[in-house]
Amino acid sequence: MSYTQKVMEDLTKRYSHQPVFLQAVQEVFMSLQPALDKNPAYEEHKILERIVEPERIIGFRVEWVDDKGEIQINRGYRVQYNSALGPYKGGLRFHPSVNIGILKFLGFEQIFKNSLTDLPIGGAKGGSDFDPKGKSELEVMRFCQAFMNELYRHVGATIDVPAGDIGVGGREVAYLFGQYKKLTTSYEGVLTGKHVLFGGSLARTEATGYGAVYFAQDMMAGRGDTLEGKTCVVSGAGNVAIYCCQKLQQIGANPVTVSDSRGMIHDPEGIRVDILKQVKEVERASLTRYAELVPTARYTPVSDYPAGRNAVWNVPCDAAFPCATQNELNIEDAKILLANGCKCISEGANMPSTLEAVNAFLASGICYGPAKAANAGGVATSQLEMAQNASMQDWDFATVDGKLRRIMHSIYFNASETAKEFGQPNNLVLGANIAGFRKVADAMIAQGVC
Ligand code: NDP
DSSP states (O other): OOHHHHHHHHHHHHTTTOHHHHHHHHHHHHHHHHHHHHOTHHHHTTHHHHHTSOSEEEEEEEEEEOTTSOEEEEEEEEEEEEOSSSSEEEEEEEOTTOOHHHHHHHHHHHHHHHHHTTSSOOEEEEEESOOOTTOOHHHHHHHHHHHHHHHGGGOBTTTEEEEOBTTBOHHHHHHHHHHHHHHHOOOSOOSSSOOGGGTOOTTHHHHHHHHHHHHHHHHHHHTTOOOTTOEEEEOOOSHHHHHHHHHHHHTTOEEOEEEETTEEEEOTTOOOHHHHHIIIIISOOOHHHHHHHOTTOEEEEGGGSOTTOOGGGGSOOSEEEOOSOTTOBOHHHHHHHHHTTOOEEEOOSSSOBOHHHHHHHHHHTOEEEOHHHHTTHHHHHHHHHHHHHHTTOOOOHHHHHHHHHHHHHHHHHHHHHHHHHTTOTTOHHHHHHHHHHHHHHHHHHHHOOO
């Protein structure tokens, strides 16, 4: 039995109740054996057994009072996974589905993603089962304050720097930041994704979506092709999806779909990003509102498509950008995309494709950019925000966007060169996993057993 199989077997026994976490580990382990064979020090130092366990998991009660005066209780968490390369860094997710297993999957992914950026940041993730949907502005503020009332003990500009994720955008980050400042009397870069008025970085809002498009451009260029003039499908209608659509249009591609948890929009004329921003960022409404405002758009509710499926993948396209959530693209979807001639997948969301779908993409030989590489632009720009905060500087949009472009290119280069080194050119899953892993593993060995 190989080293990866041995560790995976133990892990599966211990964490059988955390299936998405096991899936994330499996996806990394399926690439690592050649690197482990090449350097026996990793097994001698028990790196796999150590790297799968978070350094620390913090769990806490979050109690707050709703608008009716009723006490509400949620669960809050921070998984501080690995600090070999720098202070813990990773987003906060507020969604009813949040539990330790989901945060461990996200935190585990984050370790390797952050390593790939080549910036000094460790891996973490956190959040709560609080659902911001349908809550008043004051309820969201009270919840964020209550959440920070405990989290502030565990974070800090050189300790752990959270950011946004699903359900946590600029509004939530601002309330969290205000409460941290109140509790600590310290005005520091403890969170990223802040408003530019108080320490946020220009281009951070756009960075994950833009980065996924930059990564797709590099993959296509590697095959002598381009995204210009191509039809693209995008899932999700939040932060990542909106700016993915915007960048696609800027480079001359045509994004024709977006989706949310209630339905999807298809518009062959192209998504109206200004209207999408108005509906999602300002009105916080569902995509039915978008369809009311854009006559060429066709809305399909989720009730019209098979359970667990997202109909955006049925729309014929040249490139696909999953930007909603984990496991939103399964093997059936992958087969449809491939049959329709899709040449490129660039993942804006974390682990949006099931393992079977990933294997189908790899077997087909099309360009496939796995999440930990393709969506690393968000965390990379968060680190640029940390650098600006630490040096008390503000960089202009073009400076930050230029750095983001170079970082995405270097991630692509690193993943594709590593794939070549291990005899599997074009397998960016293998390239990204090994390149991300080696840096963290080497740092852990150098730092000793601690
Ligand atoms: P948002 O909350 O801004 O948007 C999420 C979008 O996905 C919404 O349209 C939401 O629909 C939809 N969605 C969420 N869960 C589901 C579900 N279970 N089924 C169908 N649709 C769903 O989040 P982000 O755009 O920030 O994040 C999207 C993905 O990108 C996540 O996987 C996140 O981890 C990843 N990511 C985000 C980064 C960032 O910088 N924000 C950085 C790197 C990765 P609805 O509003 O109806 O719930």
